[in-house]
Amino acid sequence: MAFRRTGLRRVAVVGAGMTKFVRRAQETAQELAFHASRLALDSCGLRIQDIGAVCLGTAPDAFDGVHMNGEYLSDGAGAYGKPFMRAYVGGGTGVFSVIQGWYHVASGLFDAVLVVCEEKMSSCLPHPQAAFLTIFDHTTERPLKPNLLWIFALEMNRYMQKYGLSKKDIARVAVKNKRNAMDHPAAQLAAEITVEDVLNSEVLAWPVQRLDVSPTSDGAVAVILASEDAAKRITDKPVWIKSVGWCLDSAYWTNRDLSYPEYVERAARMAYEMAGIKEPRKEIHIVEPYDPFDYKELHHLEGLLLAPKGEAPRLLAEGVFDRDGDLPATPSGGLLGVGNPIAAAGLMKVAELFWQLRGEAGKRQVPGNPRTGLAQAWGDLMQVGTVAILGV
Amino acid sequence: MPLDKLSHPQQARAWFDNIPIQNQYTVGIAGEVFFRGLMDGKLLAAHCQECGRTFLPPTLYCGNCFSTSGEWREIVPHGVIDTFTVVHLDLEDNRLEQPELIALVRFEGCEGGLIHRLGEIDAAQVEVGMPVEVVFRPPQEREGSILDIAHVRPLTKS
Numbered sequence A: 001m002a003f004r005r006t007g008l009r010r011v012a013v014v015g016a017g018m019t020k021f022v023r024r025a026q027e028t029a030q031e032l033a034f035h036a037s038r039l040a041l042d043s044c045g046l047r048i049q050d051i052g053a054v055c056l057g058t059a060p061d062a063f064d065g066v067h068m069n070g071e072y073l074s075d076g077a078g079a080y081g082k083p084f085m086r087a088y089v090g091g092g093t094g095v096f097s098v099i100q101g102w103y104h105v106a107s108g109l110f111d112a113v114l115v116v117c118e119e120k121m122s123s124c125l126p127h128p129q130a131a132f133l134t135i136f137d138h139t140t141e142r143p144l145k146p147n148l149l150w151i152f153a154l155e156m157n158r159y160m161q162k163y164g165l166s167k168k169d170i171a172r173v174a175v176k177n178k179r180n181a182m183d184h185p186a187a188q189l190a191a192e193i194t195v196e197d198v199l200n201s202e203v204l205a206w207p208v209q210r211l212d213v214s215p216t217s218d219g220a221v222a223v224i225l226a227s228e229d230a231a232k233r234i235t236d237k238p239v240w241i242k243s244v245g246w247c248l249d250s251a252y253w254t255n256r257d258l259s260y261p262e263y264v265e266r267a268a269r270m271a272y273e274m275a276g277i278k279e280p281r282k283e284i285h286i287v288e289p290y291d292p293f294d295y296k297e298l299h300h301l302e303g304l305l306l307a308p309k310g311e312a313p314r315l316l317a318e319g320v321f322d323r324d325g326d327l328p329a330t331p332s333g334g335l336l337g338v339g340n341p342i343a344a345a346g347l348m349k350v351a352e353l354f355w356q357l358r359g360e361a362g363k364r365q366v367p368g369n370p371r372t373g374l375a376q377a378w379g380d381l382m383q384v385g386t387v388a389i390l391g392v
Numbered sequence B: 001m002p003l004d005k006l007s008h009p010q011q012a013r014a015w016f017d018n019i020p021i022q023n024q025y026t027v028g029i030a031g032e033v034f035f036r037g038l039m040d041g042k043l044l045a046a047h048c049q050e051c052g053r054t055f056l057p058p059t060l061y062c063g064n065c066f067s068t069s070g071e072w073r074e075i076v077p078h079g080v081i082d083t084f085t086v087v088h089l090d091l092e093d094n095r096l097e098q099p100e101l102i103a104l105v106r107f108e109g110c111e112g113g114l115i116h117r118l119g120e121i122d123a124a125q126v127e128v129g130m131p132v133e134v135v136f137r138p139p140q141e142r143e144g145s146i147l148d149i150a151h152v153r154p155l156t157k158s
Helices: A029-043 A071-073 A092-106 A127-133 A150-161 A168-182 A197-198 A228-234 A263-277 A294-303 A312-317 A342-357 B028-039
Strands: A011-017 A053-057 A084-087 A112-122 A203-207 A218-227 A241-250 A286-288 A373-380 A386-390 B041-046 B055-056 B070-074 B080-087 B095-107 B114-117 B130-136 B149-154
Touching: A011 A029, A011 A092, A011 A342, A011 B070, A029 A071, A029 A112, A029 A218, A029 B028, A053 A342, A084 A197, A092 A112, A092 A218, A092 A241, A092 A342, A092 A373, A112 A342, A127 A150, A150 A203, A150 A294, A150 B041, A168 A197, A168 A312, A197 B080, A203 B041, A203 B070, A218 A228, A218 A342, A228 B070, A241 A263, A263 A294, A263 A373, A286 A342, A294 A312, A294 A373, A294 A386, A342 A373, A342 A386, B028 B041, B055 B070, B114 B149
Parallel strands: A053 A084, A053 A112, A286 A373
Antiparallel strands: A011 A218, A011 A241, A112 A218, A241 A386, A373 A386, B041 B055, B041 B070, B080 B095, B080 B130, B095 B114, B130 B149
């Protein structure tokens, strides 16, 4: 794989903060961004004057109902008077914004960068999904009036058919993640539910049912990245960004293998190669895969090469992905449990690794002193994989 | 189809649709205070106790030092025209019978300012630097909107 390996500086995460994820926040989008940014700065004792540049992530402008939403949010993200850039790769934005922050620092341009992701989906009526009605090809698909659930239903069914999986095999992800979220103070949909609850929930577009899906949410998350020298001045416990990777598949979903996210594998291989990881299943101790739907977590664990193709459900049933399992997956509670303010949800996964690898995750703490973690998000036209590997 | 074969745009096969969304905007934490103030006929600004700056419209955070703006201050509703324009067309491209005067008004001691309509004056008489005052709608007509301010007008001498 062709990417630069030399001349890049080491980059650490040195601080993190997040708002609660809620169904409808009274705060404006700018105020949500401010709360998360302020918490991240306070977590490592920095002032806004110490920040060299701001990287911001937010998903479609239509959610907040503000065109040029990145610029609108910039004051709340502390970007006033600073170099500023918004990243947008749909649902993959949360992890990509960290990749963007990483190259701002790795390149040598900046010593400290504030990365902020915000989403306020509640403002979008009648439902944020309406913002996605126009992602489909306007002549070959839109006359059929497709919505986003069609993609997930077709993908989930293809995955189930290919490997002979049942709905029950997949529902266990929703049960695990909503239970993990019970220990997250910012969680929106934490719950003790059963596989039967999932199977009995309202059918939306078969095989997708209500409890297979993450909620719409409002919230913001921020992290602070620093160069090696700066990180060592700021904290005794820097969490290094060991590597990053991202990859885009065809814009036409008809041209993709819907049972396997090839683009996630490519993004993961880039990150593993950059980090010198040869055996991901042994060298990754904790993983936060993107879980907007329960089957997506399994899909992504396979794409990340952390489970053989079609076998993530079996490993899940064996408890491998439990918080005290061999490879804890989504110990935060994820999008299914903590909530899914799109860009902020992806960055929440990076923040979770930061807390987990520093041993600061409280009741969510994964046992056994995990030293290496992977966060992944997915998005654009359901075709981008974004990966960051963190370690201590 | 090669571009040069089309003699009229109507010949290009086309398809019409729209993005069907509406948005509901919360005024936010600082906005709740500001707009309730307007209903009471008051201009409220946010004051940063860290660096001493005062912001109008108010924000929850200080744009300078990024602290939480901790204090609210009522501003005397007298300002100065910083710049203005005379609008002749509406959003549908209709020529306005009565052109609309729009001004940026700044207030002493405040960062920021208000964009609003200028009334009770002819366009020919407006000058940058002119002192103006805020005119609120009658209390029963206020609904917690920026339009609770009817307009700004030249400051009366009294």
